[in-house]
Amino acid sequence: MTDCVHRDAATPSPFLDGDPEREHLRPAAQRRTFLKVAGAGGAALTFSAALGAERAAATSRPALGNRAYVIVVDGCRPDEIDSGLMPNLQALRAGGLHFPQGRSLPIMETIPNHVMMMTGVRPDRNGVPANSVYDRALGAERTLELPTDLKATTLMTLARKHGMTAGSVLSKEYLYGIFGRNATYRWEPGPIVPVSGHAPDPFTMDAALSIVEEFDPHLVFVNLGDVDRVGHTDLTGGLSLELLRRTALVATDLQVKRFVDMLKSTGRWARSLVVVLADHSMDWSLPHKVVSLTSPLAADPVLKGKVAIAQNGGANLVYWTGPASQRQAGVDRIVAIAKAQPGVLGVYDRARVPRLRLGANAGDVVVYCRAGWRFSDPHVLANPIPGNHGHPTTEPIPFFLAGGHPAVPRGRTSPLVATTVDVTPTVARFLGLPFPTGRWAWDGRSLLG
Numbered sequence: 001m002t003d004c005v006h007r008d009a010a011t012p013s014p015f016l017d018g019d020p021e022r023e024h025l026r027p028a029a030q031r032r033t034f035l036k037v038a039g040a041g042g043a044a045l046t047f048s049a050a051l052g053a054e055r056a057a058a059t060s061r062p063a064l065g066n067r068a069y070v071i072v073v074d075g076c077r078p079d080e081i082d083s084g085l086m087p088n089l090q091a092l093r094a095g096g097l098h099f100p101q102g103r104s105l106p107i108m109e110t111i112p113n114h115v116m117m118m119t120g121v122r123p124d125r126n127g128v129p130a131n132s133v134y135d136r137a138l139g140a141e142r143t144l145e146l147p148t149d150l151k152a153t154t155l156m157t158l159a160r161k162h163g164m165t166a167g168s169v170l171s172k173e174y175l176y177g178i179f180g181r182n183a184t185y186r187w188e189p190g191p192i193v194p195v196s197g198h199a200p201d202p203f204t205m206d207a208a209l210s211i212v213e214e215f216d217p218h219l220v221f222v223n224l225g226d227v228d229r230v231g232h233t234d235l236t237g238g239l240s241l242e243l244l245r246r247t248a249l250v251a252t253d254l255q256v257k258r259f260v261d262m263l264k265s266t267g268r269w270a271r272s273l274v275v276v277l278a279d280h281s282m283d284w285s286l287p288h289k290v291v292s293l294t295s296p297l298a299a300d301p302v303l304k305g306k307v308a309i310a311q312n313g314g315a316n317l318v319y320w321t322g323p324a325s326q327r328q329a330g331v332d333r334i335v336a337i338a339k340a341q342p343g344v345l346g347v348y349d350r351a352r353v354p355r356l357r358l359g360a361n362a363g364d365v366v367v368y369c370r371a372g373w374r375f376s377d378p379h380v381l382a383n384p385i386p387g388n389h390g391h392p393t394t395e396p397i398p399f400f401l402a403g404g405h406p407a408v409p410r411g412r413t414s415p416l417v418a419t420t421v422d423v424t425p426t427v428a429r430f431l432g433l434p435f436p437t438g439r440w441a442w443d444g445r446s447l448l449g
C-alpha cells in the first residue's frame, strides 16, 4: 500500500528528508513526496521520494528488466566470510564470481569508499577523501556528510537521467546525509542506536525488502552497519568483543539471506545482479599501541599553532595552516616528526604522491599507522575505540558478484584486483547505462567485462 503526503512552503534544510512533519518548511520548488508502506516487520515504513516518483511506482512499475543490488557489509573482513559464521554469504559467493583480491581504497574509511562505489571515481575527483577532514573555511575538523561535499555524479543520478529509478537504504546517518537526494526512493535510517549513529541491521533489511517489493527500483544501494559498529565497540573487554563480533557476523549473514530469499520468492532472482562487498576491513589495537601526533607537532617551534589534524582511526590527515610561503618547510617538518613516532607505518607528502589520488581536501600530509595500532588525537585518550580502519592493513575486503542473471558468472574466482571504484562501471554495464568518456571517464572498470 502506498500513501502519498504532500506539504507546502518556506525554509530549506538539507536534513528534512524522512521527516514528513517538517516537510512544510521546505520551499514549494523543493518539496518532495513521502511514501508510507507496510514494512516486512509489520510496522509502517516511510520513504522520501522525488516528486512524481509515487506516480511512476503506482502506474508504470517495470515488471521486467535487469535489477542491480549493491549490498555493503560495513567493516567485514574477507576471512570472516570463511569463518563458519556466515554460511549464507559463503554460499552466495560460491555461486557467483569471487574476487579474492578485493580492495578498499585510500582512505580506507566508510564515507569515501561508499562514495567511490557510487561515483566510480577517486577522491581527487569526487571531493570525499576521508570520513573526517579539516575544513579550512570553517577552521575546524568535520565529517564529510553534506550533499554539497560530493562533487561527482553518482550512479543513482545517472540511472535516473536514463529513465530508471534508484533506491538507497543506508544504515548510517552520515551516509544518508552525503548521498542526499540522489536516489529516487530514500530510507532515513531509524531507529538510531545512540553514539553509533546507525540503524540496526534488522531494521535496515526491513527497509531494503520494502523498497524492492514496493517500488522495484532498477538499482538499490544498501549499507548494513552492525558488523562495523560492533567492531568498533569496546564495552566489555577483548574476549566479549570477539563474542559480540561473532554474534554480529551470524546475524548479518541471516539478514543477507532474507534479501536473497525475497529476490527468489518474488521472481526477481533470474534478472538480478547482487554485488556484495565491504567498504573497508577492520583492525584491532591495544590501549598502549596508540599514536598521538598533536603533542610532538606542537612541541616543534616551526609547527606550533600552524597545524591541524583530522583523525581517521588508522590514518591521520595533517594540514599546514601557517603562511603559504612557509608551507613546504612546514610539510617537511611534519613528515620528519611523524616518521619518528612509534607505530607509524608510512608518511606521505600528499602533493608529491599523486598515486594516492586524495585531492587537496585530504590536507598536506597523510600518515598511516601500523597494523595493531591506532591514532588518537588531540590526546592519547581521545580515541578509546579498539577497532579501527583507514590504514593499509584494512585494505582487503570481501568482494563478489552474485545473482541469478545469466550475465553473472557461476562458481568462478577472478585474479583481478577489484576495488570500490569498480562498482559503478560494473552495475552500469549490467543495466545498460552509457559510460562517460574523456575527462568524465570513470577510474574503475566493469568486472563483468
Ligand SMILES: [Zn+2]
Pocket (backbone or CB within 6 Å): 074, 075, 109, 110, 111, 228, 279, 280
Ligand atoms: Zn565502514
